[in-house]
Amino acid sequence: MQNDDLIKRYYSQLLLDGMSVEKQKLLSKKSVTVIGCGGLGSPLATYLAGSGIGNIILIDHDVVELRNLHRQVFYCENDIGTNKVDVLAKYLKSLNSNISIQTNAKRSWDLVNKDLKSDLLIDCADNLRTSYSLNKVACEEKIGFLTASVAGNIGQISLFDNEKNHCCLECIFPKEGDMDGNDCADIGILGPSVALIASIQTSIAIDYLIGEKLHVNQIYRVDTKNFSIQKNKISPDSSCKIN
Numbered sequence: 001m002q003n004d005d006l007i008k009r010y011y012s013q014l015l016l017d018g019m020s021v022e023k024q025k026l027l028s029k030k031s032v033t034v035i036g037c038g039g040l041g042s043p044l045a046t047y048l049a050g051s052g053i054g055n056i057i058l059i060d061h062d063v064v065e066l067r068n069l070h071r072q073v074f075y076c077e078n079d080i081g082t083n084k085v086d087v088l089a090k091y092l093k094s095l096n097s098n099i100s101i102q103t104n105a106k107r108s109w110d111l112v113n114k115d116l117k118s119d120l121l122i123d124c125a126d127n128l129r130t131s132y133s134l135n136k137v138a139c140e141e142k143i144g145f146l147t148a149s150v151a152g153n154i155g156q157i158s159l160f161d162n163e164k165n166h167c168c169l170e171c172i173f174p175k176e177g178d179m180d181g182n183d184c185a186d187i188g189i190l191g192p193s194v195a196l197i198a199s200i201q202t203s204i205a206i207d208y209l210i211g212e213k214l215h216v217n218q219i220y221r222v223d224t225k226n227f228s229i230q231k232n233k234i235s236p237d238s239s240c241k242i243n
């Protein structure tokens with residue numbers, strides 16, 4: 001993209017502190033993998049596409065269901081029965097024709113590392129099994145891992161860069177118990193709550209992709225009812241099984 005076109009398209013984004021034409025070009029060279037295209041993944045992928053991330057890989061085995069629509073508002077009644085990745089990819093391409101979108105309508109744990117690999121693995125899934133398997137892939141491949149979950153009125157977001165010293169999801173939450181427990185939809189969830197968590201997750205992703213380290217090895221706990229955010233540093237655990 002020529003500089004003039006880039007400035008026209010991303011003008012308001014470029015005005016921000018920390019942004020520049022060079023960083024916008026950097027975003028256009030970045031590739032991210034979004035695992036889960038539901039309440040978190042669909043708004044997140046849309047904002048990433050709008051902001052000019054060069055390549056977005058969408059992974060989700062689900063089709064759109066009626067019970068999704070109260071919170072996954074990027075899907076319409078006409079989409080029921082269609083693969084989420086196909087509906088979302090079509091929308092993202094219409095939003096920003098300068099970026100590339102790839103899709104894979106499978107469960108992430110049925111894929112091999114090379115199918116998932118990118119500059120940042122973004123976990124928008126609704127189950128622990130996926131989060132832990134992606135954490136392992138990110139550690140093995142030494143790539144960034146941004147995970148979020150939301151249940152009821154509480155959301156959690158954490159980012160690991162997997163660069164120098166080991167620090168991962170299992171360092172803070174050792175894998176134990178039922179990996180196939182209730183997902184957020186069974187606990188209860190309001191559409192705006194999940195959108196709030198998705199917005200924070202997307203902002204963290206963009207910061208990371210332009211080289212900002214502010215959020216690395218941090219966990220954010222967001223109360224979407226009382227509107228409070230707690231930020232805590234995550235310390236590596238030398239006994240972590242992934243280490």
Ligand SMILES: [Zn+2]
Nearest residue numbers: 168170171240
């Ligand atoms: Zn660990």
